[in-house]
Amino acid sequence: MRVDVSVSVIVREFEVNKDKERVEAVERTCEVGPSNQLSLFTDMLGDPICRVRHSPSYLMLVAEIDKEIVGMIRGCIKTVTCGKNLSRSKTSVTKHIPIYTKLAYILGLRVSPNQRRMGIGLKLVKKMEAWFKDNGAEYSYMATETENLASVKLFTEKCGYTKFRTPSILVNPVYAHRTKISRKVTIIPLTPSDAVIFYRNRFSTTEFFPNDIDAVVNNKLSLGTFLAVPSGSYSVKTWPGPDRFLLGPPCSWAILSVWNSKEVFKLEVRGASRVKRGLAKTTRILDRALPWLKVPSVPDLFRPFGFHFLYGLGGEGPKKLKMVKALCEFAHNLAMECGCGVVATEVASCEPLRFGIPHWKMLSCANDLWCIKRLVDDYSDGSIGDWTKSMPGISIFVDPREI
Numbered sequence: 304m305r306v307d308v309s310v311s312v313i314v315r316e317f318e319v320n321k322d323k324e325r326v327e328a329v330e331r332t333c334e335v336g337p338s339n340q341l342s343l344f345t346d347m348l349g350d351p352i353c354r355v356r357h358s359p360s361y362l363m364l365v366a367e368i369d370k371e372i373v374g375m376i377r378g379c380i381k382t383v384t385c386g387k388n389l390s391r392s393k394t395s396v397t398k399h400i401p402i403y404t405k406l407a408y409i410l411g412l413r414v415s416p417n418q419r420r421m422g423i424g425l426k427l428v429k430k431m432e433a434w435f436k437d438n439g440a441e442y443s444y445m446a447t448e449t450e451n452l453a454s455v456k457l458f459t460e461k462c463g464y465t466k467f468r469t470p471s472i473l474v475n476p477v478y479a480h481r482t483k484i485s486r487k488v489t490i491i492p493l494t495p496s497d498a499v500i501f502y503r504n505r506f507s508t509t510e511f512f513p514n515d516i517d518a519v520v521n522n523k524l525s526l527g528t529f530l531a532v533p534s535g536s537y538s539v540k541t542w543p544g545p546d547r548f549l550l551g552p553p554c555s556w557a558i559l560s561v562w563n564s565k566e567v568f569k570l571e572v573r574g575a576s577r578v579k580r581g582l583a584k585t586t587r588i589l590d591r592a593l594p595w596l597k598v599p600s601v602p603d604l605f606r607p608f609g610f611h612f613l614y615g616l617g618g619e620g621p622k623k624l625k626m627v628k629a630l631c632e633f634a635h636n637l638a639m640e641c642g643c644g645v646v647a648t649e650v651a652s653c654e655p656l657r658f659g660i661p662h663w664k665m666l667s668c669a670n671d672l673w674c675i676k677r678l679v680d681d682y683s684d685g686s687i688g689d690w691t692k693s694m695p696g697i698s699i700f701v702d703p704r705e706i
């Protein structure tokens with residue numbers, strides 16, 4: 304029988320000095336993923352707000368019973384693209400312009416294993432949504448694994464969320480050897496201001512594009528934005544700037560940015576058998592001892608490891624996959640120099656560029672599930688109407704601040 308303790312549960316704002324250690328203790332007991340299989344643990348490196356603190360507006364709440372912390376939730380709000388409109392200028396040139404909305408995101412919801420099914424998760428979500436509404440958010444969304452039944456049911460059956468998008472998280476291990484990048488591709492690092500112009504010009508109508516992209520690109524965790532072009536077309540010396548480049552681009556190109564998630568939190572895979580750990584270790588020893596063999600070594604994911612996240616992925620032209628692959632190889636080498644365990648990215652389920660992204664199926668998640676809820680009754684998003692009912696686009700812009 305379900306015990307309703309929600310009356311004795313106090314939900315209040317997280318206070319760093321008072322709560323930090325107790326929150327970390329709860330976090331350590333909370334696996335994410337189906338029990339009795341491999342599960343993922345997060346080490347917040349002493350900063351429980353780390354996964355939201357780079358967003359323009361954020362909040363963390365804790366749930367307490369008799370002064371004992373039994374659960375927590377994080378949330379943030381920002382302005383993103385939810386659709387596009389056709390605009391006709393005086394010169395009668397039509398172009399797409401973005402429609403923006405204020406979007407809230409729920410993440411890092413945890414309830415102590417021995418306090419579950421008592422209504423605490425639900426109470427935390429409701430309190431967070433009240434804060435979202437007070438701060439003008441029009442939609443709230445959350446991401447979970449399709450198999451995480453507790454989380455899917457909580458949001459869809461109890462909180463009114465609907466299944467919205469199913470992007471894929473693609474993860475590639477970082478080997479002990481460098482990856483060779485094709486000589487036929489030139490990689491040009493862009494300055495943050497060029498990257499902002501580029502992204503606004505090309506991606507502002509992409510779903511979930513953050514209106515404050517300048518804050519993302521200029522954040523100290525953003526390690527750089529890189530453009531791949533066919534060798535001989537442009538070089539660092541002949542780079543004409545984003546506007547002129549986009550007026551006359553080469554036949555193919557691709558772009559991406561690298562985010563240093565390693566400084567924010569670490570992950571750890573638990574539940575692997577000793578045999579699996581042993582096999583993984585053997586591949587690493589081989590790769591280190593005989594690097595010329597280029598053994599695809601499995602990184603040590605069974606101890607806390609950091610990663611880089613690739614965001615702002617885009618490209619065009621018949622060789623765009625080749626350009627994307629070269630950028631990913633470049634990013635791999637950067638991650639290797641920084642001591643990361645893996646490189647990860649997240650793309651829309653029908654993103655054509657995904658075929659250029661090297662990844663291991665066993666480390667990736669083909670169907671991450673994003674659920675959404677409309678928080679207000681009236682529409683400020685113009686002709687698109689209710690975003691929750693809209694068809695998915697080919698691409699999405701995954702904000703690295705909320706990974």
Ligand SMILES: CC(C)(COP(=O)(O)OP(=O)(O)OC[C@H]1O[C@@H](n2cnc3c(N)ncnc32)[C@H](O)[C@@H]1OP(=O)(O)O)[C@@H](O)C(=O)NCCC(=O)NCCS
Nearest residue numbers: 335412413414419420421422423424425447453454456457
């Ligand atoms: C998901 C989680 C936060 C739920 O917390 P909780 O306090 O147990 O949830 P509640 O008691 O408020 O449950 C509310 C509803 O959610 C659903 N639910 C919760 N746990 C469930 C489970 N194990 N199986 C099926 N449905 C479940 C039910 O519909 C439940 O209502 P009911 O008890 O009347 O049937 C908790 O299981 C948890 O911390 N899991 C590990 C971390 C995680 O996966 N977080 C979510 C990432 S987005």
